[in-house]
Amino acid sequence: MNRLKKYWLSVIIISLFVIAGYMIYLKLNPKQLPPNLIAGVGRIDGDLIALNTKYPARVKKIFVDEGDRLKKGQIVAQLYSREFEAQLESIKAEIKSKKQLLEGKKVELEILKQTLPEDVKKALAQLEASRSGLKELENSIKTVEEVVAQDERDYKRFKSLYEKNLIPERKFEEIQLKLKTDRNKLKALLDKKKQLLASINAAESTLSQAEAQLNKIEAVKREINALKDSISAIEGRKKQVEAMIDELTIISPVNGYVIDKIANEGEVLGAGMVVVTVIDPDELYLKIFVDTIDNGKIKIGDRGVIFLDGYPDRPIPATVVKIARKAEFTPKEVAVREDRIQRVYAVHLKPDKPDPHLKLGLPAVGVISIDGKGLPDSLNQLPPL
Secondary structure: OHHHHHHHHHHHHHHHHHHHHHHHHHHHOOOOOOOOEEEEEEEEEOOOEEEEOOOOEEEEEEOOOOOOEEOOOOEEEEEEOHHHHHHHHHHHHHHHHHHHHHHHHHHHHHHHHHHHHHHHHHHHHHHHHHHHHHHHHHHHHHHHHHHHHHHHHHHHHHHHHHHOOOOOHHHHHHHHHHHHHHHHHHHHHHHHHHHHHHHHHHHHHHHHHHHHHHHHHHHHHHHHHHHHHHHHHHHHHHHHHHHHHHOOEEEOOOOEEEEEEOOOOOOEEOOOOEEEEEEOHHHOEEEEEEEHHHHOOOOOOOEEEEEEOOEEEEEEEEEEEEEOOOOEEOOOOOOOOOOOOOEEEEEEEEEOOOOOOOOOOOEEEEEEEOOOOOOOOOHHHOOOO
16 A cells, blocks of 8 residues: 555656656747748727718707617718708709799790791782882883873973964864873872881881881890700709708718717717727728737738637638838837837738738737748737737
C-alpha cells in the first residue's frame, strides 16, 4: 500500500514538473504571427447616412425610431412647408387663368379665320365690279362725246342754213334739241363716273382695311404662342415647387436601420439639418489600426479575415478597401506590437459578402495576409493581442 502511494505521488510530482516546464516554455517562447500576417483589434464601423432636409420646413411626422429596420424607398419622415403649398396654389391658379385666356384667343382666331378672308373677298369683288363698271362707263362716255361733237358740228351748220332761211325753223330746233339732249346725257355719264370713282376709292379703302385685318390673324397667332410659352414657363415653376415639396418627404435610400433620431415632430428645421441617421449593414467594415512598421506592407486589395469575439472559429473573408493616408495617435482600445509606438494608421477591412452577424460597434479582430496565404481559421491560431 505504501509503495502504491509513493508511486502515485511520484507521478503527480513529475506531472506538475512537466506542466510547470511547459508553462515556463510558453512564457519564454510566446506564439508569434507569421511574417506574412498582420493582425489588429478594432470595432465594426460603417459610413453613416444623414437623412437631412433640403429646404426649411416643419417636421409633420416621423415614422421611425432608433434601431428600426428600414427598406429602401421607405418613408422615414414627412415635413411640411406652408409657404411651398401657397406657392403651388398660386401657380396653379395662374396656369388656370392663362389657359382660359388661351382658349379665348383660340376662339377669336377661328372667328377671324372665318370672317376676315371673306371680308377681303367681298371687298375685292366689289372693287373689281366697280372698276369693270368704270371701264364700260368710260366707253359709253367716249361714244357720247363723239355724238356731242357731231351734234355741235351739225348745230353750227344748220344754224348757218337757218339764218339764210335755207331750212325751216322746226328742223333747226330739232338739231338744237338733240345737241342739248346729248350734252345732258354726257353730263349725266360724267357725273356717274365721278360717283363710280368715289365708289372705287371707297372699295379700295375697304379692301385695304380688310387686308390689314388679316394681319390681326398673325397677331393673334403670336399672342397664342406667347401664351403657350408663358404657360410652359409657369408649369416649369410648378414642377420646381412640386419637386421642392417632394423633397419634404424623407425617404430611405438604403436597406438598413436607424442609428439616431435627431429631429422631433413639430420642430422647424433649416436647410441641411439632419432628421435621422441610418446605416446600410451591407456597407459595414472592420476598422483596425496598424503601426507604422506594418503600414508600408499593406496595400488595397489584400486578403484578410475578420473574427468576432462571439464566433472565434468562424472567419469572415474580407478585403482591404482603405488605408488612411495620415497617422493618428493610438486609440486606447488598440493594441500594437510595441508600447513605444505612439502613432498608427487606420485600415478598413470590408467583408466580401454581407454578414448578418456584423453590427455597428462590435469589437473584432482583423488579420491581413500581405501575400494572400496563411490566413487563420480560428482566433486560437493567433497570439493574444
